[in-house]
Amino acid sequence: MSIFEKVHELAVIRASAEVIGWDQETYLPVAAHAYRARQLAWLSSQAHQLATSEAWKKDLEIAESSDLANDPKLTANLRELRREFDRATKLPVELIARDSMASSLAKHAWADARARSDFSSFAPHLETLLEIAREKADLWGYSGEPYDALLEGYERGTSTATVARLFDTMRPAVRKIAAHAVEISSSYAPGLPDGPYPVAAQQLFNAKVAEAIGFDFNAGRIDTTTHPFCTTLGPRDVRLTTRYMESDFTSSLFGVLHEAGHGLYEQGLPAVDFGLPSGSAVSLGIHESQSRLWENHVGRSRTFWEKWYPVAQESFPQLAGFPLENFLRYLWRAEFSPIRVEADEATYDLHILLRFEIERQMLNGGLSVADVPAMWNENFRELFGFAPPDDRHGCLQDIHWSMGGLGYFATYTLGNINSAQLFAAARKDPSIATSIDQANYLPLLGWLRKSVHAHGATLDPPELIRQATGSLPSTEAYLSHLKSRYIS
Amino acid sequence: MSIFEKVHELAVIRASAEVIGWDQETYLPVAAHAYRARQLAWLSSQAHQLATSEAWKKDLEIAESSDLANDPKLTANLRELRREFDRATKLPVELIARDSMASSLAKHAWADARARSDFSSFAPHLETLLEIAREKADLWGYSGEPYDALLEGYERGTSTATVARLFDTMRPAVRKIAAHAVEISSSYAPGLPDGPYPVAAQQLFNAKVAEAIGFDFNAGRIDTTTHPFCTTLGPRDVRLTTRYMESDFTSSLFGVLHEAGHGLYEQGLPAVDFGLPSGSAVSLGIHESQSRLWENHVGRSRTFWEKWYPVAQESFPQLAGFPLENFLRYLWRAEFSPIRVEADEATYDLHILLRFEIERQMLNGGLSVADVPAMWNENFRELFGFAPPDDRHGCLQDIHWSMGGLGYFATYTLGNINSAQLFAAARKDPSIATSIDQANYLPLLGWLRKSVHAHGATLDPPELIRQATGSLPSTEAYLSHLKSRYIS
Numbered sequence: 020m021s022i023f024e025k026v027h028e029l030a031v032i033r034a035s036a037e038v039i040g041w042d043q044e045t046y047l048p049v050a051a052h053a054y055r056a057r058q059l060a061w062l063s064s065q066a067h068q069l070a071t072s073e074a075w076k077k078d079l080e081i082a083e084s085s086d087l088a089n090d091p092k093l094t095a096n097l098r099e100l101r102r103e104f105d106r107a108t109k110l111p112v113e114l115i116a117r118d119s120m121a122s123s124l125a126k127h128a129w130a131d132a133r134a135r136s137d138f139s140s141f142a143p144h145l146e147t148l149l150e151i152a153r154e155k156a157d158l159w160g161y162s163g164e165p166y167d168a169l170l171e172g173y174e175r176g177t178s179t180a181t182v183a184r185l186f187d188t189m190r191p192a193v194r195k196i197a198a199h200a201v202e203i204s205s206s207y208a209p210g211l212p213d214g215p216y217p218v219a220a221q222q223l224f225n226a227k228v229a230e231a232i233g234f235d236f237n238a239g240r241i242d243t244t245t246h247p248f249c250t251t252l253g254p255r256d257v258r259l260t261t262r263y264m265e266s267d268f269t270s271s272l273f274g275v276l277h278e279a280g281h282g283l284y285e286q287g288l289p290a291v292d293f294g295l296p297s298g299s300a301v302s303l304g305i306h307e308s309q310s311r312l313w314e315n316h317v318g319r320s321r322t323f324w325e326k327w328y329p330v331a332q333e334s335f336p337q338l339a340g341f342p343l344e345n346f347l348r349y350l351w352r353a354e355f356s357p358i359r360v361e362a363d364e365a366t367y368d369l370h371i372l373l374r375f376e377i378e379r380q381m382l383n384g385g386l387s388v389a390d391v392p393a394m395w396n397e398n399f400r401e402l403f404g405f406a407p408p409d410d411r412h413g414c415l416q417d418i419h420w421s422m423g424g425l426g427y428f429a430t431y432t433l434g435n436i437n438s439a440q441l442f443a444a445a446r447k448d449p450s451i452a453t454s455i456d457q458a459n460y461l462p463l464l465g466w467l468r469k470s471v472h473a474h475g476a477t478l479d480p481p482e483l484i485r486q487a488t489g490s491l492p493s494t495e496a497y498l499s500h501l502k503s504r505y506i507s
Numbered sequence: 508m509s510i511f512e513k514v515h516e517l518a519v520i521r522a523s524a525e526v527i528g529w530d531q532e533t534y535l536p537v538a539a540h541a542y543r544a545r546q547l548a549w550l551s552s553q554a555h556q557l558a559t560s561e562a563w564k565k566d567l568e569i570a571e572s573s574d575l576a577n578d579p580k581l582t583a584n585l586r587e588l589r590r591e592f593d594r595a596t597k598l599p600v601e602l603i604a605r606d607s608m609a610s611s612l613a614k615h616a617w618a619d620a621r622a623r624s625d626f627s628s629f630a631p632h633l634e635t636l637l638e639i640a641r642e643k644a645d646l647w648g649y650s651g652e653p654y655d656a657l658l659e660g661y662e663r664g665t666s667t668a669t670v671a672r673l674f675d676t677m678r679p680a681v682r683k684i685a686a687h688a689v690e691i692s693s694s695y696a697p698g699l700p701d702g703p704y705p706v707a708a709q710q711l712f713n714a715k716v717a718e719a720i721g722f723d724f725n726a727g728r729i730d731t732t733t734h735p736f737c738t739t740l741g742p743r744d745v746r747l748t749t750r751y752m753e754s755d756f757t758s759s760l761f762g763v764l765h766e767a768g769h770g771l772y773e774q775g776l777p778a779v780d781f782g783l784p785s786g787s788a789v790s791l792g793i794h795e796s797q798s799r800l801w802e803n804h805v806g807r808s809r810t811f812w813e814k815w816y817p818v819a820q821e822s823f824p825q826l827a828g829f830p831l832e833n834f835l836r837y838l839w840r841a842e843f844s845p846i847r848v849e850a851d852e853a854t855y856d857l858h859i860l861l862r863f864e865i866e867r868q869m870l871n872g873g874l875s876v877a878d879v880p881a882m883w884n885e886n887f888r889e890l891f892g893f894a895p896p897d898d899r900h901g902c903l904q905d906i907h908w909s910m911g912g913l914g915y916f917a918t919y920t921l922g923n924i925n926s927a928q929l930f931a932a933a934r935k936d937p938s939i940a941t942s943i944d945q946a947n948y949l950p951l952l953g954w955l956r957k958s959v960h961a962h963g964a965t966l967d968p969p970e971l972i973r974q975a976t977g978s979l980p981s982t983e984a985y986l987s988h989l990k991s992r993y994i995s
Contacts, residue, residue, distance in 0.1 A: 031549045034542070039526050042740075050726040051744035054522070054781070058741070061519045065553075238538040252530075253546070256539035293542070 030294020099296035129421035169426030176479030200353035280310035287472025307434020326458035518782025587784035617909035657914030664967030688841035768798035775960025795922020814946035
């Protein structure tokens, strides 16, 4: 078996785990959860064994030393396979097991600590997870600081210093825009007409929208879960989920637009290369750029609703007397909330800037775990003007750390930055700009397919953005988007 | 790893394949089918490798030679594991590959031949499949005739001669009852009031019925497919499917009752022994006895509808003016159809008797493939009084042979026989009989749990029936059931 046959086998195993994981979130009977975990554990151990085996290593070496390495796609695939192999094999089995055990305990401790708003009972777990994260960072290696090694797993080719520079540039502007947006909102924010917005009508409306922006229902579906997500079960099998509130049809719709953004990326990856780097998404920040682009730049735009609001009014008769202008105000409402997952477009990044700074200092040893709540509250007050009422609404709110997901949060704001830069670059093509202004998004999708999706993971994210937009990631387009939406 | 750890691992792999197979039939996007086949092939090859490995053999031998073999459940498990291992390893890899290739080609050829009603284009495939079936039979070994070795895979401990004796006994009586039922039906068979019977209302009604007969929705679900089935994705995860006709709510309901019968069996198997023989269904004939019992003995009975018809009338207002007596006549309507899957309870077995005889003679070499259509039509005319209009409605109608499923059909009628014998035995307990007469079926389910489900596959089907009912399988209870329903 060549390395490529092995990669295809690995993809089959991983895709099988995705099917089982998807079913777990959508349709699994309650009593079936325990056994399902065994199935996922078995598949994941098969995948790990294969991808870190001596045979894998040998086949990779054979391919690396072959003449075929002149082909640029092949070269990129071998480079990325090598990177993944080295990263996977640098950690000893003992550490992986310790990590998995620690996160499992930490997840339970976190849920309990959050419920009781008691940081001190979570603190020793966070301490352990930080130690493990630093151990991993040391084994993986880094040139700047430990955060670099963790970030590399989510956003390769991007240094912590680069992220910090981007975030520092945008901080004052985002604070100002957010404050302005919240102020306007508090002076005039019309409520959506009362529900019920029947679930069946929402599903029909969402499907129409998803289809119109190019989501291929022959190669995907939308199902229902508590927490919306997008997962890929095979080269032509992309599953989105959303949740429904009968009081507000926009909740499920924006869930669908966000997840469809992820889904369009997955559907746009070269299907023949499924499982290879050239057929895989490159990073969380690029993935998020796609979801945010469709959710915010398309789905929250005036032109989008000039086309779709009449359709919504047909689907939901209570909207008949509610003018488009009011609806747009409703969509663009902004509020300072202590909770990240409830944050709107105008205030979201402030939550990320806060987390990035704290994580970075924790990892560098400049912030002790015991001091996290105080620093959280102080920095939060600086950004938002008030302190969270308690740790449950503060430093205990997110699940990420308890899962060992350190170095992850930054990619949300990188996604926002990239989304704006890509959207602005696409609009430079006059025919794409014209189509967008007519709420026809297929030419935009075509541009994304060509400029982003087609590359898979063959380019590092900054280089991908540079080739697509003409410059490395910068905050310019994003800040100008936020200003024009919330200040103009 | 002991043999039991290996068995549990095998169960995890097989259950994973069931998840993926279930998704394939229920929710898979159309473009995703090709890749799904690769996932199933990988899992099935992993399962096969494990279950036929040298390590498996050694661990089985270690367990067989251990002292633990005094425990009766353990003894039974080791005996059945040995039987499965020997059966799986008696076939050379070359034959398994040839078989799989031949069935794959035959399935396509059959679909095409059936569409064109052209037996001659399917004949060479059937010839190949018969040769392979005989090869397999020779390798597995048999004392009577080749059909024995095939039947053993579906209905162990049951000889072809025994089946033939049972079928010969019932043939004249079933013909007479069927003819009578068809005659009565043609003189008076009221049509169901016009639809639509809305799908949502059917789903609600079916779920109520399934729950009332004891199906545990915490450990199972009902979804929608073209061909109803029941599959088990884990020890507490049983999935039923049905299909909906807006013109007739009884179609989905009887799909659910039939599949829930299978599902109650699966839910009643000892969950701690999942994957072991003691936690597995024993045979197709016993499985079918459970589905037929709930479908026909419970679901088509007068007492069942005395309770449920008022509920149906509330769910479907058009039933308001349609009396229960007419509804029961509608349920008990009988008709001679050339197509097995459209056959009713009164005429179903005639289709099976026909197939059993032809299969048996084909395998024994007493009937050449070229003569199948003529023999089919002649025997069909003898049983039904008319010949099928063409081979598409005759010997080409079923998929089974094209999948290499020779020796399978007999288990449908064995299931009918067993269902009646079990139901009659349960009714011998006066308190169970009283409950049944009040349309309370939980005591009946309790009896089936104890007498059938709890044994898993530790007893051969005939012995299971003997212990549960006091005598080996015989046609008495079944014929008496048919008579009382269709002649009295």
